[in-house]
Amino acid sequence: MKIIEFKNVTFMYRGNSEPSLLNVNVEIERGEFILLTGPSGCGKSTFCRLLNGLIPHFYGGELKGEVTVLGMNVKNTPTYELARHVGMVFQDPENQLFLSSVEKEIAFGLENLGLPREEIKRRVNQVIKYLGLENIREKAPYELSGGQQQKVAIASVLAMQPEVLVLDEPTANLDPYSSLELLNIITRLNRELKITIILVEHRLEMLLDKVSRLMLMDKGKIVVDGPPQDVVLSPEMKIVGIPKVIEVYDRLKKAGYEFGHPPLSPEDLAKAVRRVIGFHD
C-alpha cells in the first residue's frame, strides 16, 4: 500500500533564487526502510519537512506539485493532524526535549492529542518498556547522555503511534556504540512494528545492511533510488563516497573475481570470500 507520494514536486524557499526540490516524483510503500542521503544542501531536509507539513505551513516559499501522506494532501492538512501520523526526530535532541522528566516528555504529545489519562499512562508505560527506558523514567533529559536523549526523543514520537517516522541525522553527535544501538532500535521499529522509516544519514556504512531502499539526492533531485545492493555501485554514488568494503569488492571485480551482489557490510564481504574459495565455516 502506498503511504507517501510526491508528484512533480518543486519547492523554493522564500528569498532563494533556486529551488531546493526540483520536480521530484517518488512513491513510498508502507513498511519500507529508506536511507536518504546526499551532499549538504541537496534537499534532504526539505524533503523531510514536506512529510509533516512544516513545509508549506511554517517555512515560506513556493510549492508546486502534490505531496500526499496517507491520502492527505499536506498543503490542505493542518500540521497537528499530520503529527499524529508522521513522527520527526532531529540531529540535536536538546532542541526537542524540554520537560522535567522522561515520563513527562513522552506524555506531552499525548496530552496535546487530548487522550484520556488512562490511555496516556498505558502508552507511556508501553514505550518505556519497549525501548528499555525503565531506569531513566524519572530523570530529567539534561541528566541523560546524548544516546539516551535520542532514545527519549524517539520514545515521545513513538507514543503517538505514527505510521511514518522521519529521522534527520539522529546519530550525528553520538559515539559509535550509541549510534549502533540507536540504529538497531530504529531497525526494530521497522521490522516489528512495521513503521515506515525515512532516515537521513551521511555514513552509508552504518546502514546499508539494514535498509530496504537507498535514495540519493543531489541538487534537489533524486538521482539514485533502489535496493542498496542494486544501486550502490551507480556512478552517482561517488558524490557521497561508497563504503570501504564495496570499494574492495569493486577492485576485486575489476581484477576478474566474481562475488555476486555487492557486500553491504564487512560480514557480507567475508562470507563472499569464503564462498569463492569454498571454505565455509
Add this chain to the structure above:
Amino acid sequence: MVSMTEIVVEVKDLYYSYNSQPVLQGVNLKIRRGEIIAIMGENGAGKTTLIKHFNGLLKPKRGSVKVFGIDTRNASVAELSRKVGLVFQNPDHQLFAETVEKEVEFALRNFGFEEEVVKKRVEWALNLMGLAKYRNRSPFTLSVGERKRLAIASVLSYDPELIIFDEPTAGQDFLQKERIAELLNLLRTRGKTVIIVTHDVEFVATRFERVIVMSQGKIIGDGSFREILSNSEILEKARLLPPQIVKCAWLLSDIGVPRDTLYPEELVRKIEEVIRR
C-alpha cells in the same frame, strides 16, 4: 631523531574533576611539533576536558600541563590562544559576529594584526573553507556544517602553531570530510601540530600517524593507527567499532588475512593471495 623534536605539549599526571565527578585521572602525554594526532574514545571519556587544558580554558586540579614550555597555570587563555587554536564541537559556542567576514576579522583584530594583513588572512581563510560566497551573510543563516567550517576558518586565519579540532567530521558529508582531510595535509606541510578529537574511525583510518585512545579519564592506548585500530581489546574497552576493512580482516584472519590490514588495496591484495593459494 624524534627525541630532538621540540615538545609542544607536555601533560604530567593530570587530574581534573567537575564538582566531585572525576573526569581525568592521571593523564601523561607528550606531543611533538608537527605531529598529527587523533584522540579517540566514547562520549564522557575525558577527551574534551583534556584538550581544554591545552589552551588554558581549564587548569589542572593536580599535575601539570605545559604548552610551548609555558605552564598553563601561569598563563591566560588570551596568551595561549595566539599559539593554540581550538575549534569547538558546537560552532555556536564560538560564533557571534553579524557577518561571516566580521567573524573571521574579529580574532585577527584582537591579536593586533594590521588592516592589510587582516584583509588578506580573511580572504585566504574564507576561500580555504569554501565560504567566500557567504561573506556578507549572518553566520546564523548558515547550515550547521557551514557554521562548523566558519569556526575552523576563524581559527586558521591567525595561524596558530597548534590546532585542535573537536569532532570536526560529525554531521559533515563525504565531500566536506574530504576537504577536512585535505586541510590536514595542508597543515602538515606547514609544519603545524594538529590534534583531532573524534570517534569517526573510518576518517582516522590511514590518516593519522598517532592515535591516542581514552577511557574513563585515562589513556589506554597510544600508538600508530595500525596498532591501535586493529587492537580489539583497546577498541572494545573504549567502546569504539573497528573500521570496515579491519573488521573484514578479523573475520578472515583464520584463512590468512592479517588482523592489522587497514587499507582497501591491502585487503584486495590479501584476498587475492588467499584465493590463488
